[in-house]
Amino acid sequence: MSGDHNDSGWRKRQIALDIKAENARELGLDYETDKTIMDMAREAGICTWLKPPSDVVERIERFAALVRAGERNRTWTQEHWTEYERNIAAVEREACAKVCEDSFEYAGDDLAQRIRARGTTPPAAQRPWVGLTDEDDIDWDGGDLKDLVKAIEAKLKEKNNAT
Numbered sequence: 047m048s049g050d051h052n053d054s055g056w057r058k059r060q061i062a063l064d065i066k067a068e069n070a071r072e073l074g075l076d077y078e079t080d081k082t083i084m085d086m087a088r089e090a091g092i093c094t095w096l097k098p099p100s101d102v103v104e105r106i107e108r109f110a111a112l113v114r115a116g117e118r119n120r121t122w123t124q125e126h127w128t129e130y131e132r133n134i135a136a137v138e139r140e141a142c143a144k145v146c147e148d149s150f151e152y153a154g155d156d157l158a159q160r161i162r163a164r165g166t167t168p169p170a171a172q173r174p175w176v177g178l179t180d181e182d183d184i185d186w187d188g189g190d191l192k193d194l195v196k197a198i199e200a201k202l203k204e205k206n207n208a209t
Contacts (some may be wrong), residue, residue, distance in 0.1 A: 083110045176205045
């Protein structure tokens with residue numbers, strides 16, 4: 047069986063991956079595209095042929111699809127999401143700063159510097175938020191709803207070392 051029909055499909059996938067990688071690089075994201083699935087399989091010693099039989103290619107690509115699905119389905123903790131959101135915010139902040147630098151003749155550099163500075167949060171503000179638990183006693187005298195809200199606010203401030 048000739049691999050010619052698979053070569054055109056492989057080439058289309060490679061072009062699509064190259065475009066995806068270029069878009070990611072433009073956004074400042076780390077995205078490696080120099081290696082195809084087959085390149086990685088060769089590097090790992092799974093596939094040692096220069097041009098493997100088509101059934102091997104299909105099996106390796108099925109395996110790669112399973113690995114990708116497993117990664118998509120893994121459980122992310124709040125820390126994962128927080129880090130992910132920080133990374134996205136940093137990319138967006140840098141894009142905005144570049145627009146200012148490139149678009150405003152007089153104040154562009156100053157605006158870009160101010161935008162970038164928003165990404166440098168003092169360490170005290172990076173402490174994790176501590177919420178209320180069932181064991182927390184709220185000092186509330188049974189007054190109206192406004193008093194309850196104030197009591198909850200005071201407890202949260204106490205737990206998060208705020209004044």
